[in-house]
Amino acid sequence: MIQIKNVSKWYGDFQVLRDVNEEVKQGQTVVVCGPSGSGKSTLLRCINGLEPFQHGEIIVDGVSVSDPATNLYRLRTEIGMVFQRFELYPHMTALQNITLAPMKVRKKSRREAADHAMKLLERVGIPEKAHEHPANLSGGQQQRVAIARSLAMEPKIMMFDEPTSALDPEMIKEVLDVMVDLSTGGMTMIVVTHEMGFAREVAEEIIFMDEGSIIERGTDISFFQNPKSPRTKDFLDKILM
C-alpha cells in the first residue's frame, strides 16, 4: 500500500530524513516512535505530499507522490491525517467539520454528507455532539471528531501524528479505543505515538527513528525486550517507565 524507498529530505543544510525505507502493506498498522525532532512528523507529511522531499521515492497505492504529474489533491483524499492538536475548524460545528470535504471535494449533497457524518459520529461514540462547536468539546471528543472528519473521505490509509499526546490521561483511552477499532477493522495505518500499550496490541511493525533514520524495527514485542542499539534502549526505558 505504501512503499518508501531511500527517501532523504533536507531543510536547507539540515537533513531531516536520511535514506528512509519502509513498506506498509494493506491492512497493516505501523507504529513510529522516536525522540522529538527525529523526523516522524516530517515523514508523515512527505507521504501525503504536504512536504516535498529531494531524494528517493514514495509510492502510495501505486501512485508516486513526487511525480509532478500526480494530482496531490486527489491523492490526499485517499489518506486521512489526524493531528496532535486536533485542528478542527473552530468556526464550524462537529458535523460541518466532517461534511466540508465530502461536499466540496466529493460534491456530495448536504443531506448525503450529513447522513454519513452522523454514522461516523456514532462510530466514534459522540453522535449527541454533532451540533457543538469544537471549543465546547473536551480534547478527547475533539480528537474523535477529527478522526471522523478524516474517515468521511473514506480513505484507504489513516495517519496519526501523536494523536493522544495533547490529551489528559483520562481521555487517552477513548481515542485509543477508536484507533484499535479501526486497526482491527482492517484499516491501513501509520501511527506516530509513544503509547506502547497500543503498539503492543495492534501494531504489525514498530519502527524507531532517530536523527532522521530508522535505526530499529521489529514486529511486536521483541522490539521492547531486546533493542539492538543502546539509543533505542535508552529511549524505551524512558517511555516505558
Place this chain on the structure above:
Amino acid sequence: MLSYDFDWSVLWKHPYGRWMLEGIWTTITLSSLAFLIAVTLGLMVGVFRVLPNRITRLIGGSYVELIRNTPYLVQLFFWYFGLPSLLPQASEKWIYDHVPSLPYWTGVVCLGVYTASRVGEQIRAGMISIPTDQYQAAFSTGLTTYQTYRYVIIPYAIRIIIPPFTTEFLTCFKNSALTMTIGVLETTGASYLIDSYTWHGLETTTAASVVYIVITLCVVLLMAWVERRIHIPGMIARGR
C-alpha cells in the same frame, strides 16, 4: 455669572449650518476612503510580511517601521507641503492652484497610508496566529488551496481580525480631524471656521464632539452586532 452668551443657533444659521453639514460629510467620506486604502494596502503589507520571501518581508517591514515611527502630523505636512516642493516651481504653483480639492485628496492618501501600517500589523498578527497544522488539516482532506482559504482560513481569520479592525477604523476616523491643518474643512475644521466668524467656539466644538461620539457609537454598535453574528460559540472574544 459667566459673561458668555450661549447661542446655539450658530450651528444651523445660514451659512454655518451648511458648513457644519458639509464638514460632517467630509469627515465621513474622507475617513472611509482612507480606510479603504488602508485595508487594501494593509492587506498587501500584512501578506508581504508573512510570505516566505526575504525581499517582500523587508519591503513590508520597512514600510511599517517607517510609517509607524513618525508622527502622523509630520507625514501630513510632508505630503502636502514637502512633496510638491520637489517639483519645479511652476508646476508646484500649478498644482496648488488647479488640482481640485487638493487638501482633501492629500488627506485621504496620507491617512490611508498611515492607517495601512497599523492595519497591516493586525492582518499579520491574525494570519500568524493560525497554526500551520490548521492549513495542513484542511489540505489533508483533499481541499484545494483555494478551498482551504475560502472555507477554513479566511472565515477563521476574519473573526480574529474584526475587533482590532473596529479599533483601527475608529482611530482613522478621529485622525481625520488633523487634516484641518492642511486646510480640509471637515467637522473640526468647519467648527473652527464658524468660531472664527461668530466667536461661539464653545458651541461649535461641543457640536463637533457630539458628532464624533455619535458616529463612533454607531460604528461600535454595528461592529458589535457583526461580531455577535459571526461569534464562534465557546470561544472567548479576544480583548481589544
